[in-house]
Amino acid sequence: MQAPQPPIRTDRLILRRPVRDDAAAVFSYSSDPLVTRLLTFPPSTDIAESRAFLARCDRMWSDGSAFPLGITLSDADRLIGMIELHPTDHGVELGYVLARAYWGNGYMPEAVRAVADWALGEPSVMRVSAYCDVDNAASQRVLEKAGFSPEGVLHRFADVPNESAEPRDAVMYARWR
Numbered sequence: 001m002q003a004p005q006p007p008i009r010t011d012r013l014i015l016r017r018p019v020r021d022d023a024a025a026v027f028s029y030s031s032d033p034l035v036t037r038l039l040t041f042p043p044s045t046d047i048a049e050s051r052a053f054l055a056r057c058d059r060m061w062s063d064g065s066a067f068p069l070g071i072t073l074s075d076a077d078r079l080i081g082m083i084e085l086h087p088t089d090h091g092v093e094l095g096y097v098l099a100r101a102y103w104g105n106g107y108m109p110e111a112v113r114a115v116a117d118w119a120l121g122e123p124s125v126m127r128v129s130a131y132c133d134v135d136n137a138a139s140q141r142v143l144e145k146a147g148f149s150p151e152g153v154l155h156r157f158a159d160v161p162n163e164s165a166e167p168r169d170a171v172m173y174a175r176w177r
Contacts, residue, residue, distance in 0.1 A: 001087045001124050003067055009074070010114045013107060015083065018057050018070040025079035026050040029099035033162070038133040039097060042161050071098070071111050083111050085119065091127035091176075092119045096142075103138070109145035116146060120177050127176035133160055134169040148173035 008015040018026075027050040029035050036043045044050060060066040064087070071081040081098035094115060098108050116128040131154060132139035140150075151174055156167040 112146035143173040
């Protein structure tokens with residue numbers, strides 16, 4: 001898979017490569033226990049973690065291991081979340097996060113749909129998948145609104161440190177061509 005050529009634009013969003021100046025915005029949502037509750041990382045406790053994450057984003061773009069994109073509103077360049085593409089053998093796996101102040105506005109389904117549409121336009125990408133915790137009904141709705149179909153429950157699949165020391169069940173969703 002080729003790297004996406006940001007920015008990816010939708011009616012209301014611009015998806016772009018994250019930059020160092022995004023550290024405060026990343027820290028704002030990544031330190032929120034409600035945002036991270038059902039994610040695979042604990043809440044951040046220091047903005048240095050956000051700076052390290054952004055440096056890791058640069059490295060992933062450089063080595064092609066993943067392609068993180070910052071989500072911004074089209075009328076402002078303030079980062080409100082992230083969506084990340086992880087190339088797999090025949091496709092892409094997505095992960096995403098959105099600042100709580102922007103929940104409930106349809107931004108994440110819009111971003112997920114745009115990234116999935118772009119990825120499925122690539123000749124080597126046969127499927128785009130994403131999983132979420134079985135208790136994350138909001139994330140399941142995001143994927144369904146973005147045209148993804150549920151494929152089943154992956155038992156004891158995901159580490160969700162904010163909920164359990166044991167791996168938790170996850171629901172796998174996908175779009176394919």
